[in-house]
Amino acid sequence: MNTTIGFIGLGIMGKPMSKNLRKAGYALVVCGHVNKGPVEELAAAGARIADTPRQVAAQSDIVITMLPNSPQVEQVVLGKNGVIEGARPGLVLVDMSSIAPLASRKLAAALAARGVEMLDAPVSGGEPRAIDGTLSVMAGGKKEVFDRCYPVLKAMASSVVLIGAVGAGNVAKLANQIIVALNLAAISEALVLAAKAGVEPQLVFQAIRGGMAGGALLEAKAPLMLDRKFDPGFRLKLHIKDLANALETAHDIGAPLPLTASVMEMLQALKVDGLGEADHSVLVRYYEKMSKIEVKR
Amino acid sequence: MNTTIGFIGLGIMGKPMSKNLRKAGYALVVCGHVNKGPVEELAAAGARIADTPRQVAAQSDIVITMLPNSPQVEQVVLGKNGVIEGARPGLVLVDMSSIAPLASRKLAAALAARGVEMLDAPVSGGEPRAIDGTLSVMAGGKKEVFDRCYPVLKAMASSVVLIGAVGAGNVAKLANQIIVALNLAAISEALVLAAKAGVEPQLVFQAIRGGMAGGALLEAKAPLMLDRKFDPGFRLKLHIKDLANALETAHDIGAPLPLTASVMEMLQALKVDGLGEADHSVLVRYYEKMSKIEVKR
Numbered sequence: 219m220n221t222t223i224g225f226i227g228l229g230i231m232g233k234p235m236s237k238n239l240r241k242a243g244y245a246l247v248v249c250g251h252v253n254k255g256p257v258e259e260l261a262a263a264g265a266r267i268a269d270t271p272r273q274v275a276a277q278s279d280i281v282i283t284m285l286p287n288s289p290q291v292e293q294v295v296l297g298k299n300g301v302i303e304g305a306r307p308g309l310v311l312v313d314m315s316s317i318a319p320l321a322s323r324k325l326a327a328a329l330a331a332r333g334v335e336m337l338d339a340p341v342s343g344g345e346p347r348a349i350d351g352t353l354s355v356m357a358g359g360k361k362e363v364f365d366r367c368y369p370v371l372k373a374m375a376s377s378v379v380l381i382g383a384v385g386a387g388n389v390a391k392l393a394n395q396i397i398v399a400l401n402l403a404a405i406s407e408a409l410v411l412a413a414k415a416g417v418e419p420q421l422v423f424q425a426i427r428g429g430m431a432g433g434a435l436l437e438a439k440a441p442l443m444l445d446r447k448f449d450p451g452f453r454l455k456l457h458i459k460d461l462a463n464a465l466e467t468a469h470d471i472g473a474p475l476p477l478t479a480s481v482m483e484m485l486q487a488l489k490v491d492g493l494g495e496a497d498h499s500v501l502v503r504y505y506e507k508m509s510k511i512e513v514k515r
Numbered sequence: 516m517n518t519t520i521g522f523i524g525l526g527i528m529g530k531p532m533s534k535n536l537r538k539a540g541y542a543l544v545v546c547g548h549v550n551k552g553p554v555e556e557l558a559a560a561g562a563r564i565a566d567t568p569r570q571v572a573a574q575s576d577i578v579i580t581m582l583p584n585s586p587q588v589e590q591v592v593l594g595k596n597g598v599i600e601g602a603r604p605g606l607v608l609v610d611m612s613s614i615a616p617l618a619s620r621k622l623a624a625a626l627a628a629r630g631v632e633m634l635d636a637p638v639s640g641g642e643p644r645a646i647d648g649t650l651s652v653m654a655g656g657k658k659e660v661f662d663r664c665y666p667v668l669k670a671m672a673s674s675v676v677l678i679g680a681v682g683a684g685n686v687a688k689l690a691n692q693i694i695v696a697l698n699l700a701a702i703s704e705a706l707v708l709a710a711k712a713g714v715e716p717q718l719v720f721q722a723i724r725g726g727m728a729g730g731a732l733l734e735a736k737a738p739l740m741l742d743r744k745f746d747p748g749f750r751l752k753l754h755i756k757d758l759a760n761a762l763e764t765a766h767d768i769g770a771p772l773p774l775t776a777s778v779m780e781m782l783q784a785l786k787v788d789g790l791g792e793a794d795h796s797v798l799v800r801y802y803e804k805m806s807k808i809e810v811k812r
Binding site: 273288295354385389393394398399400403409410416429431435436464471475477478480511 | 583640674679686689690695696697698700702705707709712713714725726727728729730733735760766769772806807809
């Protein structure tokens with residue numbers, strides 16, 4: 219296999235994702251500025267090490283970025299010694315970070331001016347599915363660019379779907395994060411009401427899980443709330459970032475999101491309380507504090 | 516089988532539920548004040564007809580009520596010619612209506628003073644599952660009363676769960692209705708944002724349904740929104756009734772429900788717009804109107 223993949227952003231998600239690319243037989247070039255451990259780990263797995271994003275790009279056919287938010291992606295791609303400086307025409311940047319759709323479109327426009335193609339391709343599934351290579355990828359970009367990158371994405375994911383033009387992947391991701399955030403609040407309102415009414419929240423969970431209230435989030439998070447286990451999982455501060463991107467996007471395009479805005483403020487209050495690193499299911503604490511009761515088995 | 520069941524409230528739900536009791540071989544006594552059609556239909560299926568709830572109670576071992584809300588239940592049970600007037604000690608009232616938990620407790624106390632036992636046993640599942648006899652019953656009451664009524668409830672339901680003391684069934688039902696209402700709003704915010712951002716809501720639905728945003732409600736209601744099919748289903752005005760009971764209960768016991776209150780106002784706005792008889796998934800219209808766009812395939 220001749221395709222060489224550059225991978226920038228070897229964090230909790232990026233490290234296992236890049237390892238799955240190696241397992242699938244791709245040549246890999248990595249660089250890391252934040253900490254050296256993951257870079258050395260990848261080097262031991264056969265990846266080449268480059269000093270800068272520019273050098274990564276110069277050696278790659280496809281560059282993947284997996285970074286916290288748009289400022290980091292913009293710095294790595296468009297900044298000094300960035301991907302754009304090392305890119306030759308025909309390179310594809312696949313940004314798998316979860317960022318604002320408008321930031322994706324801006325990046326794509328800057329890259330297009332240099333003959334570089336781009337997909338936005340955020341994922342859902344979290345660390346366990348990054349390790350298993352069973353992430354869900356929601357992609358935006360040109361069909362022919364998507365088709366070219368599809369086998370590479372499939373080495374990290376079980377589901378890889380093209381949603382629309384560049385930015386559409388991140389729109390789908392924001393839609394997902396809105397539903398998850400509001401559903402966490404819904405579960406919290408329901409279970410705290412039950413507890414305050416003197417009814418076992420555990421039995422309410424059992425009674426409703428098979429009906430219209432049932433779903434993946436209730437199954438995953440209600441037990442964490444009932445067991446008081448708020449280790450991440452998905453960090454509250456990352457959900458704040460996603461809702462900030464959703465609200466910014468919504469305000470730009472004119473789509474009021476009143477409940478998303480309310481849940482955002484609840485998450486902010488919990489962050490002020492020092493819970494930014496906890497699992498986002500800790501949202502139940504906001505309601506518990508208001509109602510002066512705990513949801514537990 | 517010697518048990519005679521009285522059934523009061525032969526509406527969309529009560530009629531098929533009572534028919535399933537006949538199918539299971541129970542002797543049935545019915546009465547109907549609102550319209551005569553269902554009463555005659557049940558008589559043709561072998562039910563005796565009584566003139567008043569009092570006469571129903573006098574001939575029954577267990578009386579089931581399936582009525583719109585607590586005022587109707589209170590009238591039928593405690594009012595003139597009500598169940599309580601015809602009841603002998605040992606009768607059990609099983610109220611399967613969805614009413615406020617505090618109203619259930621008040622009823623149970625009034626009945627207990629006359630030696631009559633009570634369960635609150637609201638259901639989820641809607642008309643199709645009432646017809647199939649596969650409802651979910653969430654019950655509150657004494658264990659021995661629940662055990663006595665269990666086979667009767669099982670003739671109408673696939674899942675019959677005792678949640679706690681009288682009122683607990685309706686607490687579980689309210690928890691269910693809160694999650695469903697807020698999740699409908701969540702789906703609406705997500706799909707309207709996608710549409711306004713120029714992305715196909717249908718593709719976003721496909722991309723997210725397998726992940727943490729996935730569940731029974733998304734599967735059932737997103738297609739209705741995308742197809743613009745707002746025939747009930749579950750009528751918006753009934754969801755308003757449930758949220759009113761949830762908020763009243765929450766205010767009584769001290770459990771603030773800020774998002775439930777917000778969604779309640781959205782549903783009220785749609786009712787003012789003449790949509791009270793539409794399926795509750797018409798909530799998406801509230802968002803569509805704000806954002807001046809439609810979610811459709």
